[in-house]
Amino acid sequence: MGNKRKSLVIVVMAVLLCLSMVLAACDDGNQQTPGTPAYDGPYEIRITAIGSTTIRAGSTVQLRSSVTGTTNKDVTYSSSDESIATVSDRGVVTGLKAGEVTITVSLVIEPLCRATIDITVEQAVTPTSITIDSVDAVQWAGQTLQLNATVTPDEAYAIVNWTSDNEDVATVDENGLVTFIEEGEVGITATSAMDATVSDNVIFRVKRGFFRNDLGSPYWDISTQADDENPHVTISIDESQAGYHSLYLSNVSGTRYYVEGYFEIKEQVTAWTWQGVGIGSGLSDTSTRYGMFSPRVEGQGNTYNKFIVKDLPNETWPAITTRSQIWGLNGLDNVDWENGKVKFGLLRDENTYYYLVNDVLMYVDKSTVYDGIATMPIFLAVDLNVEVTDYSVVTDDTSLDNMLEEARFNQLLYATNSEIVDITDGTYTFRTNNVLSKDNAAKSIGDTAMLVGDFEVEFDINNMSCNSAHNTAFTGLSLNLTRYESADNVETFIFGTSANQEGAQGIAGMYSWNFQKSFDDPDAPYDWLESTTPVANPGGSHHIKVTRTIENNIATFRMYIDGNEVVFDKLLYDWSTMTSRYTGAYTLWLAGEYAAGQITNLQIRSNL
Incomplete structure (x- = not known):
């Protein structure tokens, strides 16, 4: 009977010892770096792996830390051998070669409070191929594009090195984020970090564009925005895609600018009263104020061309929307959008915004919504299929000052x-x-x-x-x-x-x-x-x-x-x-x- 009790005690102690190695805490027998005193304070830190602690070289595992005893939960991570595995400041461990490594997490406010976890890195399979996901071959200067590479087989070494063959045209970072700088042609290559003979390459033709492809509605086609003979952009949607569709200008952000474009309305998608085209100024699709020309269309129940200023988000009908409505007046009903294009312009002068339709000053908004904040000009279409041409922008102060002296901008x-x-x-x-x-x-x-x-x-x-x-x-x-x-x-x-x-x-x-x-x-x-x-x-x-x-x-x-x-x-x-x-x-x-x-x-x- 005594031997059974001793065996039971030994088994329990062995189980507790194993648990302490997998789930370590800084105040209950945590492993310590040789030469450092054990921590015995009010804080506690634990570390776990979301997934297996055995990974292949080239793959990753996410670690999660938990801190008790303080509201300041900032931690740092470190690896005992960065040639075997590295760890990011967010706790992502990347295996590099076969071996074992200890990852330590330490509390910033008390570095002696720490916990460790052991990671085993196994040798990865040599990759047989790398494929860069399909992307548009034409890109625009000033924009960025995230590339992704698929390595096969699935258990192969997954780390790739990204390189650009013309960094004057485009650069690429270690994660495959490409930044397009100037017009020209550039090749971006993803090469296996394990076997340099395994790679894939994509060639980009970079143009100087007017619009961005990384913000706004994906339904705008900007592939012809810099066409040599007929530069234009279009949007073509059906009723299921109806709504607000934004198009952001490229490399234009500030508190003073003038932008204009000619909108040809091709088709109405719905019979809603406030469909239209226009230009706005803002930070994103959740922070924009815009002016809009809304044409009279079949099914609306009215015979007026209209103008309105609206906000995004626009869950309510605010005062600006009520007071800005113009129904048929100020020359609106003379706008023959069915047989021609509608010219829309917006001049931002610090906290004053001038909206123009066919060069007629339609509305002036004196607003502090973006006081001192640089905004981007934004073209838009709501429930309409549209082609936009003859777009231009003015940003130099002298030209803007001269424009503001014109009679149309000073009408009361x-x-x-x-x-x-x-x-x-x-x-x-x-x-x-x-x-x-x-x-x-x-x-x-x-x-x-x-x-x-x-x-x-x-x-x-x-x-x-x-x-x-x-x-x-x-x-x-x-x-x-x-x-x-x-x-x-x-x-x-x-x-x-x-x-x-x-x-x-x-x-x-x-x-x-x-x-x-x-x-x-x-x-x-x-x-x-x-x-x-x-x-x-x-x-x-x-x-x-x-x-x-x-x-x-x-x-x-x-x-x-x-x-x-x-x-x-x-x-x-x-x-x-x-x-x-x-x-x-x-x-x-x-x-x-x-x-x-x-x-x-x-x-x-x-x-x-």
């Missing part, structure tokens, strides 16, 4: 209907007095006429003619302020005649109303105030001034006509006042509500 407002609204040298002429203000307007081109903080707006009214047959709400020339973060809310300051007061002419009013409704819709106003006493002759020339001041998070408006402050004493509600809790930004537009006339000498002073 655009005419909603150029047939009835004329904008010439700062004079805004409203030719007819039988149209709603929304359709008889000169509107801010995006953020060009943006008002923030305390502000003043002044202008002159001349030759106003109100439509006497219009007997709903107010008739006259107006200054309209659209809330920047809620574009359906408008504050209007108007001079003319009112149907709210019998026979009232030459009076002033302030209206807060919903832009989705007509100004004369009885359900449109949230609130209004009017003067009961005439403030001026509606047929003469008058100077209008509107101010906003903010104090204690309350905005107070005032309106002056010919230097006299208007007293608003007819109120929609007893509590109606010239104050608002909205203290955010506005964009400005001028209009005639069933009124003709001229507005001149417009002056804007913002953020006073």
Whole structure:
């Protein structure tokens, strides 16, 4: 019986000894380097192999370490014989030749806390062939390409050496990552590190391209982007591949650049309202802001060409998307995309972005989304098959400064209907007095006429003619302020005649109303105030001034006509006042509500 107990003790001790060799911990009998003291502290480190601890030369095994007793878990790895096996800083062991090696993992904050594991490297089979995976023979300067080599048989020595025969054209690193540098021809070779007679080679023709092949949608065909006779790129998708498809420009990244291209729309893939083409600026497909021309197409239920600015990601419909929408106006409905190409341009000048369609300034976005951050220009197509030609980019500061001096980049407002609204040298002429203000307007081109903080707006009214047959709400020339973060809310300051007061002419009013409704819709106003006493002759020339001041998070408006402050004493509600809790930004537009006339000498002073 005593001998059985002794045998049992011996067996248990042997099992525990084996476990300690496979799963070592720095505080329970860990192997120590000769001459170093044993660690007896609060930390513990263990090391295991994900897979077998016996590998062939040329193959790898991943080690995993676990640390307890501290939140600082940084470790270092080392090999007892790097001629047999090496270990990376991520714990990947690579066998080099037959033999045995000990891998040690040490805690950075306490190097004496360590654990070891033994790795056996067996002799590998000599490879019989190497095959570099198939890739496009034409590549583009400035881009990278990851090559992969397959070694046969499966149990053969898997390590290969990568080399380039023309490093002026392309270089390759030890992992097969090729960097294309300049136009020309280059051969990249993968050679067995065990037998130099076993290799494979691929030849690349490197061109100077305009677009990248390593970012964006894979559905863009850029193989003809540098064609000698007809450089172009195309995208051809079906309905199952519908959506946003980006195309990044090559070697262009900064805070100032201009890029343009001509988009020929070949086919609509869906009937969604907001399919289109355009140009954006961003960092990736999850961080981009872009402007888009959206053509009227069959099945949409509307007859307008449209423009919009959108963000990626775009899980919601943010304020920028709401306020940037233009339906048919600013020349959009004159864009004949069915019989020609659409020219789209984007100029980024630090935090100001100018979007152009057929050289017409369509929208200006003053945004700090990428304040001080270099972005890439991006061409895009959404649910359309497209060919893009005549693409170009400008990056030098002198050329960009000269462009910004051009009149098209300095336009403040655009005419909603150029047939009835004329904008010439700062004079805004409203030719007819039988149209709603929304359709008889000169509107801010995006953020060009943006008002923030305390502000003043002044202008002159001349030759106003109100439509006497219009007997709903107010008739006259107006200054309209659209809330920047809620574009359906408008504050209007108007001079003319009112149907709210019998026979009232030459009076002033302030209206807060919903832009989705007509100004004369009885359900449109949230609130209004009017003067009961005439403030001026509606047929003469008058100077209008509107101010906003903010104090204690309350905005107070005032309106002056010919230097006299208007007293608003007819109120929609007893509590109606010239104050608002909205203290955010506005964009400005001028209009005639069933009124003709001229507005001149417009002056804007913002953020006073």
